[in-house]
Amino acid sequence: MTTDRKPAHLAVALGLTTGVYAASLAAVTSLQASHDRAAAAGRSPVSAAVGALGDANDRLSGGIEASVAGYEAAAAGYRALTDDLAALEEGLADLGGAVGAVRGSMAALPSRVALPAVGRATSRTAAPSTQASTGASGGP
Amino acid sequence: MASPLRLQVHGAPAAAAEDGWARVVESFAAAEGALSRFRDDSDLTRLNRAAGSGMVVPAGEHLYRAISTADRARRVTDGRFDARVLVDLERLGDPGAPLPPGPLAAAPGPGGIVRRPRQRAIGLDRPHDLGGIGKGLALRWAWRRLAPLQAVASGVLLEAGGDLVAGGAPVGEPTWSVGIEDPRGGDEPLGVIAVRDGAVCTSSVARRAWRAPDGRPVHHLVDPRSGESGGDGLLAVTVAGPDPAWAEVWSKALFLAGSRAIGDLARARGLAAWWVEVDGTLRMTPAARSRTAWLAE
Numbered sequence: 554m555t556t557d558r559k560p561a562h563l564a565v566a567l568g569l570t571t572g573v574y575a576a577s578l579a580a581v582t583s584l585q586a587s588h589d590r591a592a593a594a595g596r597s598p599v600s601a602a603v604g605a606l607g608d609a610n611d612r613l614s615g616g617i618e619a620s621v622a623g624y625e626a627a628a629a630g631y632r633a634l635t636d637d638l639a640a641l642e643e644g645l646a647d648l649g650g651a652v653g654a655v656r657g658s659m660a661a662l663p664s665r666v667a668l669p670a671v672g673r674a675t676s677r678t679a680a681p682s683t684q685a686s687t688g689a690s691g692g693p
Numbered sequence: 694m695a696s697p698l699r700l701q702v703h704g705a706p707a708a709a710a711e712d713g714w715a716r717v718v719e720s721f722a723a724a725e726g727a728l729s730r731f732r733d734d735s736d737l738t739r740l741n742r743a744a745g746s747g748m749v750v751p752a753g754e755h756l757y758r759a760i761s762t763a764d765r766a767r768r769v770t771d772g773r774f775d776a777r778v779l780v781d782l783e784r785l786g787d788p789g790a791p792l793p794p795g796p797l798a799a800a801p802g803p804g805g806i807v808r809r810p811r812q813r814a815i816g817l818d819r820p821h822d823l824g825g826i827g828k829g830l831a832l833r834w835a836w837r838r839l840a841p842l843q844a845v846a847s848g849v850l851l852e853a854g855g856d857l858v859a860g861g862a863p864v865g866e867p868t869w870s871v872g873i874e875d876p877r878g879g880d881e882p883l884g885v886i887a888v889r890d891g892a893v894c895t896s897s898v899a900r901r902a903w904r905a906p907d908g909r910p911v912h913h914l915v916d917p918r919s920g921e922s923g924g925d926g927l928l929a930v931t932v933a934g935p936d937p938a939w940a941e942v943w944s945k946a947l948f949l950a951g952s953r954a955i956g957d958l959a960r961a962r963g964l965a966a967w968w969v970e971v972d973g974t975l976r977m978t979p980a981a982r983s984r985t986a987w988l989a990e
Contacts, residue, residue, distance in 0.1 A: 680881050681870060681987050684701060684863060687886075687931055688855045688874025689897035 696828055696854025703863040704847030713842035717835045717851060724831035727755035728823045730779065730789035738790040741779065741820035749807050749816035755834070757813045763826050764806055766942040773946035775917035777805065779820040785911045785922065786903055792820055824913070829894060829941030832858045836937070856894040858937045870986060874899070876928040876969050883975045884967060885987035892937035896944040897929035898922075916949045926952025926971055933965040933984060 700717055702710040727736040736756040743750045752760065763776040779789070805818030823830075836851060836858045843849050848861035850869055859869045868889045872882030876899035886893060902912040916923030924930075930948040934940040943964055950958045952970050956978070959966040965980040977985065 678987070678990075680872070680989065681885055683870040683872040683882065683885055685699075685850055685852055685857050685859075685869065686855075686872040686874050686882060687857060687893045687895040688929065689876060689895065689899035689901070 696856075697852075699852040701850040701852075701863075702842065702846050702848070703861070705842060705845045705849075709842050709845050713839050713849070716838040716842075720835035720838050721831050721853070724755055724827065724834060727753050728759050728827040728830070730820075730822055730824070733790045735790070737821065737823060738792075740815060740817060741790075741792055744792075744817035744820045747816065749809055749812075749814045752813055752815045754813065755830075757808075757815060759823050759827060759830055760806065760815055760817075760821065761808065762830065762938060763821065763823060766826060766939075766946075770942065770946040772917060773949050774825060774942050776821040776823055776825060777817075777819040778915045778917050778920070779822040781915050781917075781920040782822055782913070784920075785905045785915065787901075787913060789822070825896075825945045826938055826942055828853050828856055829892070829936075829938035832856060832892065832937035836860075855897070856892070856937060856941060857888075858892040859888045860890050862889055868986075873931055873967055873969075873975070874929075875973070877973055881989060883969060883973075883989050884977075884985055886931075886933060886967075886981075886984050887986040888933065888984070891933055891935050892940045893931060893933045894937060894940040894944045895929055895931040896941070896948045898924065898927075899929065914945060914948055923949040924951055927955065927968055928971055928973075929969045930955065931967040933981065 698717060698721060700710070700714050702713060705713075725735075726732070729735045730737055730741065732738060736753045737759075740750060740752055740756065740760075760776075763774075766774045767776070779792075783789070783792075807816035809815070832851060832853055839849060839851065843860050846861060848859070848863045848866075848869065850857060850859040855874070857871065859871075862868050868887040871886045871888050871893050873884045873886065874895070874897075875881065875883050876897045878899075896914060898912040898914060902910065905911045911922040914922060914924055927948055930944045932940045932944040932947065934943070943962070943966070947955050947959055947964070947966055947968065952968070955966070955968055956976065959968075959978045963980060964978060965984055967975060967977045967981050967985075969975050975988065
């Protein structure tokens with residue numbers, strides 16, 4: 554007589570194996586998550602420092618850009634001043650030439666000018682009345 | 694000083710004018726008693742008698758201020774004005790109250806003056822003649838005492854022997870009209886100055902001129918640099934300014950510059966100055982021209 558035996562032990566073994574595997578996987582996953590959390594907590598100050606460094610870099614870049622703009626403005630002002638000084642020098646040179654011309658004209662003028670005799674046409678005005686006079690004092 | 698005084702008041706009650714006159718007389722008497730080198734009992738004579746002895750003696754308020762102002766005037770005028778000319782004046786024949794004879798020792802201090810402000814005490818190396826500034830100071834002090842009168846009058850003018858200080862103007866007039874006397878004589882002025890608020894002082898050799906013991910003609914304006922009468926080529930110098938003491942100082946200093954240097958000096962200082970040269974010609978600075986109302990032809 555032949556008895557059909559169902560392979561129940563295989564199913565049990567497979568179930569047990571699967572359960573062990575699942576438990577092991579859960580434990581490993583838990584350990585991995587815990588490790589990840591610790592690593593993230595350890596990296597947090599470094600991230601903050603990196604962020605601050607980035608901000609400082611941004612500010613430095615802005616300052617450099619402002620300095621460049623100021624330098625360019627100063628350079629433009631200096632160029633304008635140079636142009637003005639050049640114009641002033643030209644004006645002084647013109648003035649020097651004019652002064653020289655006046656000196657030459659002065660040298661050419663006669664030291665004395667003979668005026669024609671003019672008859673006295675105005676009447677002599679009398680001194681206006683005064684309230685006081687200033688002059689020598691008689692006392693010591 | 695011994696100068697004739699005259700006070701003109703316009704547009705004020707008679708009582709105020711009389712009060713002002715009393716103040717003027719009192720003020721000038723006090724100045725005379727302090728600053729005269731001719732009075733035997735003046736503060737200046739007492740101080741001069743201690744000059745050169747090294748003594749520092751108490752001085753009254755007027756004398757202390759006058760010596761201080763004269764010392765400042767000497768510095769401001771680069772030594773053209775110097776009150777330490779009394780010895781030279783007496784040598785030339787213009788004596789004051791008697792002073793003790795003997796050599797004069799120099800005392801330490803700027804200008805030969807030792808000042809003790811807290812004690813109002815002064816020591817001099819040489820006797821001082823405050824005639825070149827005393828009248829101007831007396832006018833300044835009297836003018837300050839006339840402040841109540843000036844507040845109620847339209848015009849006040851105070852004269853002391855050819856120098857004057859004025860405020861306001863006569864009723865109906867824009868300014869006071871002050872004639873510049875001709876130092877050669879004559880009734881008509883050489884010019885007329887318009888004065889509203891300020892002083893006018895003149896240094897002239899028309900009077901107080903005499904012959905020195907050796908017969909030379911000299912006058913009272915002594916150049917401190919030479920010890921002799923100065924002002925070559927000039928007969929009179931008039932200066933107008935805000936303060937009578939400084940107007941008098943500058944009239945002396947400009948006179949002693951002489952006819953060659955007076956124009957440049959007066960213009961450089963920005964002074965309103967008129968001067969009469971020995972031939973009677975009246976000249977003036979630009980600042981003076983703007984104040985000149987009339988000129989003789």
